[in-house]
Amino acid sequence: MPRRGEFELISALYAPLARRHPGALGLTDDAAVLAPPPEGQNLVVSMDTLVSGVHFRTDDAPDRVARKALRVNVSDMAAMGAAPLGVLLSSALSAAEDDAWMDQFTAGLDHDLTRYGVALLGGDTVATLGPATFTVAILGAVPPGQHLARAGGRAGDAVWVSGTLGDAALGLRVLDGALTLPEPAAAAALRERYWLPDPPVALGVALRGVATAALDVSDGLVADLGHLCTASGVAAEVEAARVPLSDAVGTALAQDPALMTSVLTGGDDYQLLFTAPPDRDDAVRAAAAGVGVAVARIGGLRPGAGVTVRAADGAPLTLAEAGWRHRW
Amino acid sequence: MPRRGEFELISALYAPLARRHPGALGLTDDAAVLAPPPEGQNLVVSMDTLVSGVHFRTDDAPDRVARKALRVNVSDMAAMGAAPLGVLLSSALSAAEDDAWMDQFTAGLDHDLTRYGVALLGGDTVATLGPATFTVAILGAVPPGQHLARAGGRAGDAVWVSGTLGDAALGLRVLDGALTLPEPAAAAALRERYWLPDPPVALGVALRGVATAALDVSDGLVADLGHLCTASGVAAEVEAARVPLSDAVGTALAQDPALMTSVLTGGDDYQLLFTAPPDRDDAVRAAAAGVGVAVARIGGLRPGAGVTVRAADGAPLTLAEAGWRHRW
DSSP: OOOOOHHHHIIIIIHHHHTTSGGGGGGOSSSEEEOOOGGGOEEEEEEEEEEBTTTBOTTSOHHHHHHHHHHHHHHHHHHHTOEEEEEEEEEEEOTTOOHHHHHHHHHHHHHHHHHHTOEEEEEEEEEOSSSOEEEEEEEEEEOTTOOOOGGGOOTTOEEEEESOSSHHHHHHHHHHTSOOOSOHHHHHHHHHHHHOOOOOHHHHHHTTTTOSEEEEOSSOHHHHHHHHHHHHTOEEEEEGGGSOOOHHHHHHHHHOGGGHHHHHHOOOOOOEEEEEOGGGHHHHHHHHHHTTOOEEEEEEEESSSEEEEEOTTSOBOOOSOOOOOOOO | OOOOOHHHHIIIIIHHHHTTSGGGGGGOSSSEEEOOOGGGOEEEEEEEEEEBTTTBOTTSOHHHHHHHHHHHHHHHHHHHTOEEEEEEEEEEEOTTOOHHHHHHHHHHHHHHHHHHTOEEEEEEEEEOSSSOEEEEEEEEEEOTTOOOOGGGOOTTOEEEEESOSSHHHHHHHHHHTSOOOSOHHHHHHHHHHHHOOOOOHHHHHHTTTTOSEEEEOSSOHHHHHHHHHHHHTOEEEEEGGGSOOOHHHHHHHHHOGGGHHHHHHOOOOOOEEEEEOGGGHHHHHHHHHHHTOOEEEEEEEESSSEEEEEOTTSOBOOOSOOOOOOOO
């Protein structure tokens, strides 16, 4: 397995991507220099780490690993209603990431930097004796006072979600061999969603001034709605039948209805979960239609604490898993 | 070994530190929101990763690990002439980092966030099956056009360095048992410099408009001066006898003069290496005196390429190691 050295890797692979942004200084300096966000906008910063074998499968295609590392960070900008500007990437590489692996990783990174209009500003490249670990820090911008925080939800607000939920969780089951679907296309669609979430960043921006609170569904609907409720000091009720499902998830549920627990509690969807007063229903739908993203009203906030998911008959569901979290 | 969960770790340890900066949103959100740097200043961003067993010793004290993770990033700001504003911290933790370890880690982080006036803005906390890996992204500010880049050196410029060099490289040898000194105080001083570099961030700011190029000595004097020369398109000559040495390094060299190679090529010093035209000698000295940092003029730039280190008799030294880089 031929391996470039640290400096060769930066100059051969990363520097060409960074040349698009003059502030990256060709990755030859200690740091990048950026003009402040335009028109006095606030800066939004976040960071997410993906560890091989934990956040992605060791045999996942390298280009998908790079794209997922970028997209989970873009998702944080979407959740804040921020427009992403640029990223820093730290790559801690093991012996398994040879030149061919890194070539594909960089091609995937290149693709998605362009797709989301994000600049590669810098980072670090180090060796590790453990699994490959990629950390992305992302910078975005939002006008003062317009960011979407978790704490803004109020009793009476409706609870909304974008896209469809459960695809990534069931896709991971397909990849792990725990779920077999008769239709290859459905299985492929689920896998693809696990590998490549598509955070609705334009929706986040469109929801400025419309949504009262937002976050991205990374730990699972129930857990993330719980985070929103805790931050906002409210309780939430969700109707399971209103949770938007893809055709592929529908196929899986028809085969095994018990998978609904995975749909409601599985992570990695990276859709937007947000709240808005009921009198903004039209504004929510208009914002979503304007950026071509599907949204569904799945429940509401009320005084209290905790998240209740109700079945079609109104009975609260008992969910075995409250959401994904790290086991050390 | 009791272990807090991911969310407990964030709420118990990191959130109290982040409360000092309102933009961190108590670490309960997907991202931090910051006002732009004051008075139209540019933003400077950088990122550095420390892997246990690679960038720090597995048995290093946890508080020192946290402080080093912060300080190597502060050093990047110093090298750019930027004032550090805040950091994001990603902690990928193995089973070895139990509650007691993390308590000490957080205490060290707390100490140095205060020391350098840096805010904890957010980050990520994940589990890894490999060695603990800490990635810090740092944000700083510098007035437009005043950042110190590597590419600004010109033939005729003098080459300067702050503080003393070689302490960290010899400190690592002491820790590894490869170097034994008769004086315990000298050995302790060297170890301390390996564990806790002290980047001269105030000097970086003071050198705005004075230095033509700068970087921090992380890979070693010869390698880092080589980076500056490559970026600036010049060659450099350094007089070994002018390289500033601490008393402890002097003691070690008296015992074994061959250690001078480690002084010249060893990494982890995190002092500033910078250039300035000779007619700014007084300005350099005044800037350094103003912030109480020692500086030494160790050589100069000339047309050409590469770095030459000359012995007292003018003969070029042959150095076995050109500088630290990762072996995969």
